[in-house]
Amino acid sequence: MSAVLFFIAAIGAVSGAIGVVMLRNQFYSVLALVFHLISLAALFLLLRAEFVAAAQVIVYAGAVMVLYVFVVAYVGGGEETATRSSLRILGPLLAIAIAIELCIAMLGTALKGISGKGAPYVPGFGTPEHIGRLFLTKYLFPFEVASLLLLVAAIGAIVLARRRRGLEPDAELEARYHPPRPAWTGTMAEGGGMTHYDEPPGQPEGEPVGSHR
Amino acid sequence: MAIGWYLVVSAMIFAIGAAGVLVRRSPLVILLCLELMLNAANLALVAFSRMWGGEDGQVFALIVMVVAACEVTVGLGLIVAMYRRSLPIDVDDLRELQG
Numbered sequence: 001m002s003a004v005l006f007f008i009a010a011i012g013a014v015s016g017a018i019g020v021v022m023l024r025n026q027f028y029s030v031l032a033l034v035f036h037l038i039s040l041a042a043l044f045l046l047l048r049a050e051f052v053a054a055a056q057v058i059v060y061a062g063a064v065m066v067l068y069v070f071v072v073a074y075v076g077g078g079e080e081t082a083t084r085s086s087l088r089i090l091g092p093l094l095a096i097a098i099a100i101e102l103c104i105a106m107l108g109t110a111l112k113g114i115s116g117k118g119a120p121y122v123p124g125f126g127t128p129e130h131i132g133r134l135f136l137t138k139y140l141f142p143f144e145v146a147s148l149l150l151l152v153a154a155i156g157a158i159v160l161a162r163r164r165r166g167l168e169p170d171a172e173l174e175a176r177y178h179p180p181r182p183a184w185t186g187t188m189a190e191g192g193g194m195t196h197y198d199e200p201p202g203q204p205e206g207e208p209v210g211s212h213r
Numbered sequence: 214m215a216i217g218w219y220l221v222v223s224a225m226i227f228a229i230g231a232a233g234v235l236v237r238r239s240p241l242v243i244l245l246c247l248e249l250m251l252n253a254a255n256l257a258l259v260a261f262s263r264m265w266g267g268e269d270g271q272v273f274a275l276i277v278m279v280v281a282a283c284e285v286t287v288g289l290g291l292i293v294a295m296y297r298r299s300l301p302i303d304v305d306d307l308r309e310l311q312g
Contacts, residue, residue: 119266
């Protein structure tokens, strides 16, 4: 059962990764990455990392991917043309070389645990309780540094993506705060004679000038 | 399943991500491929954590996820800034720093 689940999740993860690279439409690339992340969360569950799997689905496949979708929609992701350089042939070759080399490097080590199923399972392994205890005792400093890093990244993103309009007066905003009004509609400045119009006030029995908006 | 299988899957995902960074031209998809590589590293970390029976690898994987979220935020901010200045969203055309 575990083997069947592993192969389903592994095929899903690898095909999702291939889809991210091969699909021309950027929206489909993002959706393929969501599929890849959810398959990867299944692999994490098989490795008994419950909290990491939950965080993967909620934070990654939920929040980060929504950010991607928003930016693709904002920028207007269209079809991109293939690169013209020689990387188009060299890239996949290099990737195959890296994959083979990594497999040799990791499987060729003398680690005995690689061919086994892992350490014996202790109850509570990978639960939020254990992870949280580690974060607040042994790894308190990395935890705080991570929170600081998130803060800096949030501020940096705001600074990078804001509108650089500067301090020049905005005509539209000015008109909204000081709407133009017709003359002699009874302000104190007019009553005190501090504003001077070209023509004196007309006959009082005429129609009121700009009595309502 | 043996731990080695997970490591093989991790190596494949990492290689696919590296190929994507080299082949694709849009910076958005390059960021997605960076995510692929970070996730491959996460899978290897969690697999080793299972192998040793300690949770330290999982803590490391969570920190990697935080760093990936920061990278995404700043990268997407850069892409939005490029779009606002009506620069081409294409790494082959953005070669001002090449000298």
